[in-house]
Amino acid sequence: MEQQRTRRPRGGPPWARHGGPPRPWERPWEPAWEQGGGGPPLMRHWEARRHAARLPWPSTLALAAFVMIGTSFAARNQGGDREQLDALARVLLLVGPAFLLLRNRLPVLSVFGVCATTLVYIGGGYPYGPVLVTVAVGVFAAVVAGHRRAAWCAVGGLWAGHALIAHWLYRHLPPEGDAALPWTHELPVAAWVAAILAAAELVRVRREVWARERAERAAAEKRRADEERLRIARELHDVLAHSISVINVQAGVGLALLDSDPEQARTALTTIKGASKEALGEVRQVLDTLRTPGEAPRAPAPGLDRLPELVEQAASAGLNVEVETEGERAALSPGTDLAAFRIVQEALTNVVRHSGSRTARVRLTYAPGRLRLRIDDEGPATGTDAGGSGNGLAGMRERAAGLGGTIEAGPRPDGGFRVLADLPVQPKETK
Structure with missing residues (x-):
């Protein structure tokens, strides 16, 4: 059997004629972060090796x-x-x-x-x-x-x-x-030796301090990047999970009524259009903050003032939401306002996905320096896979913990499910 030979192109980069791209140390003309998999620390390592x-x-x-x-x-x-x-x-x-x-x-x-x-x-x-x-x-x-x-x-x-x-x-x-x-001649020699060693030790200590500071700055930057990545992932999850749950329910209604009740199917498609448009707008807002990190977002972050819209969206998915407010409403910081809205949104999304109940109750309690949220559904759980990622409860806990608050979520003794959140009116100061 004749062995096939692979022809390599004559044109293109030099490494194309030698069976693949060179390894990072064979490409000194490129920055290390463009060579893949190394990043700036690898660049500093190879720079040190080349210097030595x-x-x-x-x-x-x-x-x-x-x-x-x-x-x-x-x-x-x-x-x-x-x-x-x-x-x-x-x-x-x-x-x-x-x-x-x-x-x-x-x-x-x-x-x-x-x-x-x-x-x-x-x-x-x-x-x-x-x-x-x-x-x-x-x-x-x-x-x-x-x-x-x-x-x-x-x-x-x-x-x-x-x-x-x-x-x-x-x-x-x-x-x-x-x-x-004379033995006194050894004193200048000893002083000269001591001066050399002291100067060298000083430079060595300063270099170690600079290296440690650089490592700490790199670790802080990585930590900030990780926190920002988690924040964006949590925001996108909350935006998409709620809207797609509404779309999923309405798509099922539309398919079921397409032949028997075309007008109701039309209403379901209209709801899908509105929910998808809103989801695209919020996703675009999140992505805009990535493209222009130094500028303010084009639209304000959602808060509890948009709770009526959330109730209306839940109603379009067949969920009746009852809202109660206790205490005198206080001005919330943007972080607390956004976290409270997202917690209620995720809780209602879980009701749409996992509960057989068509009624949910939301209670907002304003206390001095605190905001308490309680979201109840009567249940029972459907036990079906609604396509969720399983990160909703974890995201709510992360939001509450980031503000210095607490959150509890679990089944009620009499059936159903309850979410309790306790948030400070002012966010916890970070060091």
Whole structure:
């Protein structure tokens, strides 16, 4: 059987001729969030990897030139007290900066290599000078990279080696006739070492603080995005669940009466048209807030002032709703007003879907600082699947909890179902 071959197009992007798109690390010209599945954290990870892999040539060459030129001037000022700069000395002056090329990739090797090279240079009796700058850079890079113990060990070994050479081994090392240094000479060296380590630790701590703050900001942004996504999902659920329940009931009525009572079927279709139009308007309002997050919505959010419309929609679905109000009506904040409306809407939607009763009672009780809602239906439950998502009660609880209120929902002892909600007039302050 002849094996079929798949021809790949000659045109198109380069990866089309090699069996699929490249992996994220093979597409450095694209931002990480456009490569799929990574997001900004992945971009920062690969940026850090690329930064570590990059050799710091410009700064290292500038440092090598500074060390070479500065040491030449220092040799003139120190006269005959130290050895002349020969070929070995100049090689050592270049080897130190060469180790610094690895300070991003291998900071531990870099700091130990620089300290060892500097110790050999000092043991050779060559002039003091900017050679110690390479040690400062290596130690700084190692501490900032998180290798504190290696940096401390390297610079501690350099200081101990310098003290050994300056006070005991100077007789056996060049230059000839060299004398021991006074112990007070170690104080500036110790201060120099302490200053380098303190500066490096300060930068390391600041970087850790910045990294932690960035992580906290990213977590807060993700949390806000999750909360906004849940809010939008809850809003869309409440809008669509009620309207589609009305449409479902009226569609059943229209189909049943299409032949026997065309006029009543026409009324059902008119109700479907009105409910679908209202649902589309509310969905459009929610989507408008997504498209223009910085602008105010075009239409105000629904509240208890639209409760008569809700009762009328329920009546069109064959549900008789009785509304009672107790206490003096108080002005509600927009969040509380919207939550109260959605809770009543979802409760009535559940009656239409799951109850065999055609009567529901809604009681609004205004108390000082509180609003209490009670929605009752006589039942019994039909036990049929009405096509709900099962998130209605969870959405009501989330709305109540978001305002600092409570909600209870469950069957009544005498049958039927009851929803009790207790909401604060003013929303709970968020930190």
